[in-house]
Amino acid sequence: MRFTKQFQYLLTCVIFCTMGYGQSSHFITVNVNGKVSSNLPVHWEGSVAYVPVSSLADQLGMRYHENTVKKKVVLTRGQHNIVLTHRNPFLLVDKKAMQMPSPPLVFHDKMHIPLFFFIYASQNLFAERLEFDPNQSVLSVLPGTYTIMGVQIEPKNNGGLIHIKTARQFNLSDISLSINKNWLNVSIFGGSCDSSHIVTENQAGIFKQVVPYIFDQSVQLSFLLNQKVEHKEVYVKPDEITISVRIKNSVPAALNNDLSQDRKRWLIDIIVIDPGHGGRDPGALGSTVKEKQVTLQIARLLRDYLEKQLPNVKIIMTRESDQFIGLKDRTQFANSHHGKLFVSIHANANRSSRCRGFSTYILGQARSEEAINVAQKENSVVELEENPEAYKEFEGPAFILNAIARNRYMKESEDLAGMVNRAMKAKTNIPDQGVHQAGFWVLVGAAMPSILVETAFISNQHEERLLKSRSFQRKVAEAIGESITQFKAVYEKGIG
Structure with missing residues (x-):
């Protein structure tokens, strides 16, 4: 008898649930x-262990x-996501x-999911391997078994591109290319794979x-070619x-143009300051x-700073003078x-003049009253726009959840925000x-890593004086600039 994968999965789950564990x-x-x-x-x-x-x-x-209204939870990692609904087994x-x-259930006002089922459902989303030992009540997060996930071939008129999908980033020094007769050999040190997936x-x-x-310590992928190779190159x-x-x-112009365009998509060559x-x-x-004066300065x-540190990067600003620009614009x-990076600069404010400090934000669902208040303050500018009704669709948590789900750069935005905060x-x-x-x-809607920086509290007497100070403004600019430079180096590592 042949079982489908879904049936095998359900049978395994049922057997697991009938076992008595700690x-x-x-x-x-x-x-x-x-x-x-x-x-x-x-x-x-x-x-059944619910967590x-x-x-x-x-x-x-x-x-x-x-x-909380629809009783749904969205879990995101990279470009992968899992959507759960209370009491819905799907x-x-x-x-x-x-x-x-x-199904997922709510205990103590928190949604819980059966751990064993989650591990099975998410097994292809992680480079790491998850194992749950119910006897010892231990969840182990182990290094992933495989780092080479698959191979895709993209033919070109004058050659082709080999796309080797990986679970982590490799360095150029980990990869070597050689040709033996009609075989192109690609050796990846530290690589591992399941040959059945190739x-x-x-x-x-x-x-x-x-x-x-x-x-033991590497993988070699050998490609049999039907023509002689004139040039080969690797990008990470x-x-x-x-x-x-x-x-x-062959004429290399078309292939070189394709590669140049492909690499350009990954390079941070245009930075937008808002x-x-x-x-x-x-x-x-x-x-x-006024805040508008400080942010422009x-x-x-x-x-x-960026023009000096990154002379090959184009730096543009959403406004160069005291002009009104809508949020969508x-x-x-x-x-x-x-743009490849978007940095919006602001100064914070609070009814309490004792509030002090800086903070960095990314797009997401607010988890604190302070975060909600800050977003409401910055979003309230739409009342000054010609058509504030155009933002009605932006209201409510469902819209933000959808915006997050469509955003490919959440992890990168969070990394940049962390670097800015440390600087x-x-x-x-x-x-x-x-x-x-x-x-x-x-x-x-920003199609790039994007952050918002609240530089200091303009409502605090001491920090207002700092915000007016040229030396403090320069410190803030250098902190953000150094972070962007660091992020660019890390993000582009291994490209070209």
Whole structure:
């Protein structure tokens, strides 16, 4: 009898649930690479271990977004996402439905999911390997078994591109190319793969066959070619090794142009600086200075710094003077100019004049009252626009969840925000209010990593004086500029 994978999965789950395991445990120990990391709360329903989705997301480095009205939770990691619904046994894994024998449930106002089912459903989303030992109540996060995920061939008129999908980024020094007769050999030190995942026959263009060879510390992929190779070159991306192959006696212009365009998509060659507010929108008001004045001054200093540090990068600003620009128009400006980074500069304000410090934000669902208040303050500018009704669709958590799901650069935005916060802490002598997420409409739709920086509280007398100070403005500009330079170097590592 032949079983489908879905039936096998359900049968395994049912057998697992009938086993009696340590239901007396109130916590599951989380081990990362053999070392105890933390404890995860657990709620036992019979013999099924339910864990809080939010806590599990924190342990696995996933972004957690909850819609309390629809009782839905979205978990995001990279470009992958899982959607859960309270008491609904169906969950969506990258938009594909999967049925669980037991649905997610709410305990103590938190959505919980059966741990064993989550591990099965998410097994292809992580480079790491998850294992749950119910006898010992231990969840182990282990290094992934395979780092080479698959091979795709892209034929060209004068050669072709080999796309080797990877679970992590390799360095150029890890990869070597050689040609022996009609075989192109690609050796990847530190690579591992399941040879059954590599399609070996019926390749296209100049590629006739692919043969994987598995060694203790490396993988060799050998490609049988039907023509002689004139030129070969390798490029490394965060999740891919790309190899260009140009055949002998061919015109290289088309292939070189394709590669140049492909590489250009990954290079940070255009940075957009957005000085908050402007024109009829003064922003937050201090006793002697307006937010719109401070943000423009810092933005100009940041532009000058980046132009000196990154002479081959184009630096553009959404406004160069005291002019009003709508929130949507700022993001559209960045996209239309093919920006690769978007940094919106602001000054914070609070009814309490005692509030102090800097903070950095990315687009997301606010998790604190302070984050909600800051976003509401910055979003309120739409009332000064000609058509504020155009932002009605932006209201509510569902819209932000959808915007997050469509955003390919959440991880990169979070990395940049963290770098900015660390640099601000090192250069300014004011409190660090941390990295947060909130529904800032100016960040919605940005097709690039994007952050919003609240430089200091203009409503605080001491920090207002700092914001007016040229030396403090320069410190803020340098902190943001150094972070962008660092992010660019890390992001582009291995390209070209």
